[in-house]
Amino acid sequence: xxxxxxxxxxxTDPEAAxxxxxxxxxxxxxxxxLWKLEGLSEYDIRRPSTPTxxxxxxxxxxxxxxELGYLGDTFGRPxxxxxxxxxxxxxxxxxxxxxxxxxxxxxxxxxxxxxxxxDATIDALALDTVGRVPWWPSERNEVTLHHxxxxxxxDTHRHAGHADIVxxxxxxxxxxxKTNGSVAPGDTAWxxxxxxxxxxxxxxxxxxx
Numbered sequence: 001x002x003x004x005x006x007x008x009x010x011x012t013d014p015e016a017a018x019x020x021x022x023x024x025x026x027x028x029x030x031x032x033x034l035w036k037l038e039g040l041s042e043y044d045i046r047r048p049s050t051p052t053x054x055x056x057x058x059x060x061x062x063x064x065x066x067e068l069g070y071l072g073d074t075f076g077r078p079x080x081x082x083x084x085x086x087x088x089x090x091x092x093x094x095x096x097x098x099x100x101x102x103x104x105x106x107x108x109x110x111x112x113x114x115x116x117x118x119d120a121t122i123d124a125l126a127l128d129t130v131g132r133v134p135w136w137p138s139e140r141n142e143v144t145l146h147h148x149x150x151x152x153x154x155d156t157h158r159h160a161g162h163a164d165i166v167x168x169x170x171x172x173x174x175x176x177x178k179t180n181g182s183v184a185p186g187d188t189a190w191x192x193x194x195x196x197x198x199x200x201x202x203x204x205x206x207x208x209x
Contacts, residue, residue, distance in 0.1 A: 022149045029156035032176045036163040049166045058097035059159045064111040070148045071118035075131035079117045
């Protein structure tokens with residue numbers, strides 16, 4: 001419920017600050033994930049970089065579906081976006097990679113539309129609004145909007161971390177964005193010596209076991 005600001009007499013929304021915090025951390029993860037695609041070829045954004053096939057564009061595709069599901073369908077707000085990877089008969093892991101016919105522009109555009117749809121849900125509903133996750137067992141599929149947003153934040157930051165490692169292994173790019181590397185300052189020589197120190201420490205620890 002709204003309360004009045006004693007200084008102005010105007011009504012205030014007690015959920016405004018908590019929602020702003022949630023939106024901030026969700027958007028920071030979204031932006032970090034998309035930044036990992038910048039400057040890369042079509043091949044590099046799609047190629048599998050781990051034994052389980054982790055790839056940058058697939059991570060974006062997956063997180064778009066997560067937002068549309070948890071912050072859309074769960075609260076009776078379907079987006080209308082086509083998600084063929086959810087259709088009957090879709091192959092396993094179809095949301096974790098992009099086919100040659102699914103362009104970068106299509107996947108990124110889908111993700112941005114998923115943001116807008118999710119943000120509209122957050123704006124429209126109270127944080128204690130209860131929804132039902134369609135793909136969870138019916139006896140335990142109720143969640144509050146607050147829970148759903150926190151879940152999506154956690155999932156997006158997890159995959160942004162995956163993308164950070166994948167991109168670093170490709171060309172050394174790291175960090176949240178171009179202005180925030182979130183790593184210690186140092187040139188190539190410094191980092192090579194730092195890595196060598198870690199390697200030596202690991203080997204010494206192994207010998208001491």
